Amino acid sequence: MTQPSSHIYLDYSATTPLDPAVADVIRTHQERTFGNASSVHRFGRQAKVVLEESRERIAQVIGCKTAEIFFTSGGTESDNHALIGTALHQRRVHGRDHVAVSAVEHHAVLDAAEYLATVGFTVDRIPVDSRGFVDPQQAAGMVTDRTAILSVMHANNETGAIQPLPALSTIARTHGVPFHSDTVQTVGKLPVHVDALGTDIITMSAHKIYGPKGVGAIYIRQGTGLDPLLHGGAQERNNRAGTENVPLIAGFAEAMELAERNREALYRQAVLFRDTLYGIISGGLTGIIRNSDPDGSLPHILSVSLDASRYQVESEALLLNMDLKGVAVSSGSACTSGSIQPSHVLLAMGRDTRTTAATVRFSFGKFTTIEEVRTAGGIFCSIVRTFPVIS
Structure with missing residues (x-):
């Protein structure tokens, strides 16, 4: 399979192209399985069968019921x-009114936590070290018997830092606290088995694994209480109202299975890409700060910053020039790339504001080739050399 564009795409952590095999599954079900899965007639029953088969396929990948x-x-x-539903349930049933999240979570978690602060919860952000990792001992000091939920992502979307979920799970269980992890970046890249990780809740998204946009899933360990966010129907066993989009869900299941099947080979490929690219950049430029830890991060992500004491440049200029030269990269999370605010992840790691503002995230996928990686590295170096250097 080849990348579906002549432009070099190195922003796979933002989204991935739709796999042709997944597209075929979606197209088939759009044409043939159009019934409402809640209906009792033949068309509804056909949709229900596909829905439940897809649910089973995804469950098998992550080792749950x-x-x-x-x-x-x-x-x-x-x-x-995960955040709001669990916290509201825990307060209503157990009187818990505290939430603990890592300081480097995706804004979908951080902003949900901030919402909870407006309705009476106390929110603590667990710090990370200079490499982006949560220290379980620090986390232990912030989780109490009043904590409604502990949320720490499996791997960071900007740096790839992999968090010590089993150790954090032990802390949560000591206090009877539900443990949530955002695994959007790790499904299909790392083994994601809910019992091995010790998670009570994990969250997933199809479009990060060559599936369709607009569909995701949440794993909720049996016995973990969550209040529904959406009301108006009994779908998803009264947990999420609204007619299920069966064609997209079937595509999600196909993407999950394909991602798991190819996971180990693509991991080895990502290591080659990351090491090759960093070798080109570090060999061709000085003043490079590596934000992605070489030993404890996903190899699919390489985040580098230009030392602000040496370079006068910001991410936007780098990204625009890269795009003009035919390479698509990011400054970090795509959900905040339009903001002038510096990366909360890099700030939490102790980077200064100016250096944080001169950051590029490269992320690799299954359509990436080694030739593209080498070309992108050379283009990046040539662009950086055109910017003013502080003497």
Whole structure:
């Protein structure tokens, strides 16, 4: 398979192209399985069969019960449901009014936590070290018997830093606290098995694994209480109202299975791409700060900053010039790339504001080639050399 464009795409952590095999599945079900899965007639029953088969396929990938998978519109809704639904349930049933989240979470988690602060919850952000990792001992000091939910992502979307979920799970269980992890960036890249990770809730998105946009899922361990966010129907066993989009859900299941099948090979490929690219950049430029830890991060992501004491440049100029030269990259999270605010992730890691503003995130996928990586590295170096250097 080849990348579906002559432009070099190195922004796979923002979104991925739709896999042709997944597109075929979606197209087939759009044409043939158009019934409402809640209807009792033949067309509804056909849709219901596809819906439940898709649920089972996804459950098998992450090692959970079929009844523990609930479909949503994507990662953002799933994260909001995890945080808000769990916190409201815990307060209503157990009187818990505290939320603990890592300082480097996706804004879907951070903003949901901030919403909870407006309705009476106390919110603590767990700090990270200079490499972007949560220290379980620090987390332990912030989780109490009043904590309604602990949320720490599996791997960061800007740096790729992989968090110590099993150790954090032990802390949560000590206090009987539901443990949520956003696994949007790790499904299809790392083994995501809910029992091994120790999670009570995980959130997933199809479009990060060559599936369609507009569909995601939330795993809720049996016995974990969440209040629904959406009301108006009994779909998803009363957890999420609204008619299920069966064609997209079927595409999601296909994408999950394909991602898991190809995971190990693509991981090895990503290591080659990351090491090759960083070698070109570090060998061709001085004043490069590596934000993605080489040992504890996803190899699919390489985040680098230009030292602000040496370079006068900002991410926007870098990204625009890269795009003009035919390379698509990002400054970090696509959901905040239009904002003038510096990356909260890099600031939490102790980077200064000016250096944070001169950051580029490269992310690789299955359509990436080594030739594209080498070309992109050379283009990046040539562009950086055109910017003023502080003497």
